[in-house]
Amino acid sequence: MTEDLRLVVFDVDGTLVDSQNHIHAAMSHAFTSIGLHLPPRDRILAIVGLSLPEAMARLVPEHGPDTRAELVEAYKQSFATLRAGPLSPLFEGAVDMLTTLAERPDVLLGVATGKSRRGLRHILDAHGLAGHFVTAQVADDHPSKPHPSMLHAALAETGAPAARAVMIGDTSYDIEMGRAAGFHTIGVTWGYHRREALEAAGAGQVIADFAALLPALERIWEAS
Template identity: 60%
Template sequence: MSDLHLVVFDVDGTLVDSQADILASMAAAFGALGLDVPLREAVLGIVGLSLDVAMARLAPDQPAGTHRQLEAAYKQAYMELRADKGSLLSSPLYPGAAEMLARLDAVPEILLGLATGKSRRGLDKLLEGHDMQRLFVTQQVADFHPSKPHPSMLKAALDETGVAAERAVMIGDTSFDMEMARAAGLPAIGVSWGYHPTGALDLADVIIDEFDALPSALQTIWGREI
């Protein structure tokens, strides 16, 4: 097990661009309750958090019961959009993502994982739509963990794979991903194409602008060629 390395990816804003459906679903949820729709920047700023935490941040003046109603309305709107469009259109992979996942998967010593604010059901639908079910040996979802940036997801991924923290890495687009990695003792790679500005990724060890730059970033962190 000592030779294994673990690459953990965030999902929304890192592997797939789901912002159109996130924004539309959030607008539908707030509209259904007669509340002012949050600004685009505010909505994208909470992507990656668990829904209960996200709604509390977006509607801080509303009671917990309203937050739960917003969660339910958001989930319903998102499911309807995904069912109508399909995952390939609803949450398309970023350029180079599929090729890089295949390249990493071909390296016997590298394991792939996910740590996402999505639900188990939502992640299953996404992976099924992109035919990526077999790629990720550890999949951590919001159903079973505190919201990012709590380190629970990454600690579970390390436990499941038996990989030491220094041989793992977290890759994400938000400050929550970087903070989670730090809290779990993992190095972190930030991506510039996601939903948080690169200025928010100050805890990243490396920031990349395209997937082709990932092998070099991993070599910088691990000291081995990928």
């Protein structure tokens, strides 16, 4: 373990990438394709960040595992088709902030996402961001958030101590995962969960734009 390293881990959907239109469209196709009524948009966006099996379990708790598995596969097929179209945009300020952090020799960057490895690779390559991250944890390899497995793996891969690591995300699942792994946590309000939910989950700080991220990180590092 290298005590002077600082690890900063980002969620993807709702934190770096504004993917809500693609997610909603893929969910709409999935539900329609097997003859189920589509849940309201706010319920769909509330489960962003969870692995697909867990997300479907929360969206249709009244249906059994076979129906949920059908929804998962239909969603994957639809999302794969949507990837051939317009790209989900990055949130304003994301590129500049990632570049600034990546240039610091004492900072390592990572991602922890409910996306599949294929989905993450597509979005990072398309936006030219893959080279910024030294660790990338995906749903293929871990239990769903808020289980801390992704962050434990990120620590093991980088050698950074949890006491100097930060999880940044837009959902309560990100915050709960970070706290469970012993990370500092920063919630962002431009994604899918409200400030109140982030604070209730125990976010150490909550910010409203990327311009506020570096000062928030400096406050953590100065105190640790």
